[in-house]
Amino acid sequence: MDGGKVTPGRTMALLAGASVLRLAMFTLLPGLPDLLAGRVEISTPVTSFKRLQEGLFLYNHNVSPYDGGVYHQAPLLLPLFSLLPSFAAFPLATYMLYIGADLLSARALLRIAGSGEAGESALFASPRREKRASGLVVAALFLFNPFTIASCVGRSTGVFTTCAILHAIARAVSGAPLGAMVALSFAAYLSMYPLLLLPPLLLLCYDRQLSKHATQSLTQFATTHLAVAAGVLAALFWMSFLVAGSWEFLPSTYGVQLTLSDLAPNVGLWWYFFVEMFDSFRSFFLAVFWLHLSCYVGGLTVRLRRQPLAVLTLLLGIFAVFKPYPSISDTSLFLALVPLYRHVVPLMRYTFVVAAVIMYATFLGPAFYHLWIYAGSGNANFFYAITLVWGLGQSLLVCDLTFAVLRDEWEVERPEMVGKEIRQI
């Protein structure tokens, strides 16, 4: 398992295997894609493929896609999908697009794992870094993760965000800060929340920049690259304006995420809370929830300054739990990065509990959703209780990984404590 050397042949075999599996699921199980596309665990209001098709229909009939309040995704997805052959007539093109996005994500993961950034960053070298997971294993764990496959087959547009984020990280670790900024801008353009990844990503870029350019101070570096990101975003917005014809896409895409106006159930913690809430408290709690989501960025970035990739991983885990419209595609992104920390796994304490909780939630969630929606013998509390458990499992993983990474750092400073039992207070 550790000896999985990355050779072009093996990589090709892995990618081919993953795409054949996905293609088989698309074509041999005709009911499955639509079934998955309808699941609330996969399709949130901001990533749903069905809503995308609705928007596409309106767009192709020269109606503003945001009329009717169904479509909440980025406007530039529309020309992309209308360039493809129509989904109804020739679905294979769409399938290939999604499969391609997954494969690109896997390639980015290969590059991230190959760089060894997880074990040895510019400012910190883990004493355990010898025992790192091979890129092939990391990529395989991503590609054959049921959550990833389900999001791909369910054609959630979160797949593209995942791809963009992984590319941003991959560009950053390979010393291409401009590319990283462009990729992150794309991710932020598609789903907004990746903007919060900017601080750790800037640090990662700064740490990993190639020596011939490494003359700037951090402030200067940050300013230039923020300007680049802002420029790319501005360009994307301007193009969106041209496509959509007005600025109304801003409230319909980002505004929906900020104000949570669509309360469709999902695996996150927001919807039930805001369903139950009196309107007068709504804006306050929206602010609180968003503040809570963003407050991790500063703290983690400062605390784990020496391991920006760990910050990115942990933040992605936190977002998968606490963002407004999470889906299992966000979880799959987090789980894709966790194997990079193979070397600190022995320091983690709750791996079994986390695995068991996540698996229990995976099975009980659909069961309770069925009881609520179809059998009518349960109610919304059933499903919400399970989403709480799901969130608990993931946050436990985040905590445990944080602990392991910190402990790894700490053992460098306190070599006499290696292996001793410690207690957090």
Place this chain on the structure above:
Amino acid sequence: MPSTNAVSFNTSRVRSYVFRLPLFTRAVIIAIVAFWVIGVQSLWDVRTWGALIPDEIGITTLYRLNTFPFIHLNAFHAIMNILALTPLMERFEAEHGTLTSLALFFGPLTTIPSFIYLFVEKFVLRSNTSVMGASMWVFLLLGMEAIRTYKVNPYLVVATHNIPTWTTPIALLLCVAALVPSSSFLGHLSGLVVGYICGLGYLKFLAPPEKILRWVESKVNIFGRLPYYVNMDQKTYGRFGVLPSSGGSPIGGPTTAKGVVGTGALRLRRDPRILKLPPYLSLLCILVGVVWLFLLPLDDYSRRTYISENALLPGQVHTYFGGSDQNVFRAYKHEVNALVGKSNIECWLTGLCWSRINDKLESIVKGLGLKAGRQNFTYSAAGLVYSGENVYAILQAPRGDATEAIVLVAAWENVKQELNRNGVALALTLARYFKRWSLWSKDIVFLVTPDSIAGPQAWVDAYHDAHDSSRVDSLPLKSGALQGAIAIDYSQESRFESVHIVYDGVNGQLPNLDLINSVVSIAGGQMGMGVALQEMWHHNDQYPDRLRTMLRGMLKQGLGLASGPHSSFIPYHVDAVTLQPFGDGWQDEMAMGRVIEGTFRSLNNLLEHLHQSFFFYLLMQRERFVSIGTYLPSAMLVAINFTIMAIALWVKSGQPESTPAKAADGAEAAGETVTKLNTSTPAVERELFLPLGVVTICQFLAVIPLYLFNHAPENMLTPAFVIFAVFNAVLPHALSSVLTNYYAPSAQQYQLIKSFSLLLLGMFLASLATLNFSLALLVGLLASPLTFMRPWPQSPVLRAACTVLLNTVSPTAILVASAAYWRLDVGAILREVAFAWHVCGMNSPVVVWCVWWPAWLAGSISVLGKSEETKKKTSTVATVKTKAL
């Protein structure tokens, strides 16, 4: 400094700490409490007397400079200040002695901050805010402590930034100012400033000289007798040392001073005895689960049924069906008999004559003035074709808007393939009768289907547009949302005694209990006939009969087969039951009609869908039930027993004691174990890949039986089953020999195989228990031996015994045994299952083949397992351990 008290909470330590507080600290606490008690009365306002009010300070009121720290605004204020002050004051006193503390705190350490405060407040800010409370002391002492900490440990490192430790009280000051209402920032600040100055040693001259103190102590002997007095010789005792307030470093090795509770839990976790416990715990779970089930029929555990939905009002209306309707019934019976007689037997079987029969029925209902529709369907399962044609009529509600409907179903054949002549005739009669009434607020649909399972299923599917249009026609005519359905199964020709209510839906789903209660109340209460459940034709309401009823119900729900025409409705959240007259009595068709009329009148009253009562229940008599809250624990306990064992095995697999050096890479593993063992953390790297692979393969193999038994043609079912049973008996041996020969799994890997498979089993069953309790319990009990299976590398006898045991509880063996018990043909059972799978969407095969069977397979593999190094004696373990230690 504040973290030292936060190590762990322990009441005994708190108690001893409180008992060991030194004298001055005690006095201060008592004074604060006393002043608060005085402040409770309203005669003398102690607060205006003692507070530090800048404008009030004169030469006669200087006492205020000393009294204000003792006086507090309210109890909360006092408590918070006491909590903050006590540890700090205690330290100060322990360090400097009681006399010094007394002198300082009644002298400079109180007056200097007060003067600073007064000066700033009165002459700089020119206002008059009164202050009181001991928090000034708190900040003063905090300032001193902070300077002291700064000297020892100057920086707090957060990431790459060094934060000087003396700033912490300032942060606290700001927090308090921001968060605590009506706190005096200025007062706290002046205390803190004096504390800093004092901590830096500039106020040392204020302390009374030690010589004088010693002299006083020697002269005034009484001090020595005072309890808890800290004299000059003891005073430095306890600084950063023995006093409980100063434990070890906040993060450190498990020193003896650490909380007993925490280490206790840790020690418990590492205790090898704890790992011997789970099998017994699992066994206990299973036993409790089973015993729980058998307690349910007792009066204390079951409840009497009741009608929750007030709108139903069952049995409250007079029913008018009867009289001349009897003649109508006879006429329709005649027509029905003619229709049955008209078709010869082959025609009946192939279903070719349905159009002819339905022509006639359609003309009858159209003659009544109802709209009629027809629907063809063709299902194929196990190589057989089931086809037919439904005919139905809709009576539009005179008082409704066609948004809701109730269904009356009469199948030509009941589930036992008996002709339902009376039922069809009664449905027609009721259609004619209902048409005459103007009180219906919901549409009534009369549905006549050729058989009891496929026909209703096709109709309901098509009604909800959930049908496969290549096999089932769409409905030409529809009404509103279905609110309930009653099916008549009246094949008995003679008069009857009681009504049998059949209520099990597909996959163990049940109709709302209110519907059953209504029928019981109408038939039993209003009409005076008996009501039976679950084919318990005689029920004496005693424990054995109740238990039998409940177990029959559970078995039916567990199998998940459709039990009548009503079964197809329940998955669509349409509550439905089948009414079946039985017995030899004096009730006639009209009585049956009145029961149905009464039930329809009740359903007609509904304002919304039945939702009040239970959807999960076990009936044990017509008026006794247990609800899910009471019975779910028994299935959950059975499911949990697997999870407990899985967790135990996981923990065990990670412990070096039970996993000796790996055979494959002995040297490396031993080296690793050495480094691991001299630490106290029991973390052995687990070899996950092989166990995960084995469990995954077992799960995937499940596709074979699932596909085989659902797609084999009928005549191949029995041979296929025989072949599979043989294959099933050989498979574990084959897989096991492949494993041992090619991969040589270690004992740890066998534990992990079992752990993962039990984890999956427990998880599936726990999920399933919420959907189909009975099936989960059934499978859980049948799979329970798997918990206790383990490899027996040294004892072939035990291994053989376990293998035999497992083979007797294998899914195939159980299937054969139950077929023999009910004297059924295995092929017929499999055909029924395949039919239910294809037509009704029954899930039980998935549970059997994809949940139970893989777990069984993994269990069998682990029983047959021969791990390499368990053959080597435990001496290896011992050497490794000694080397390590």
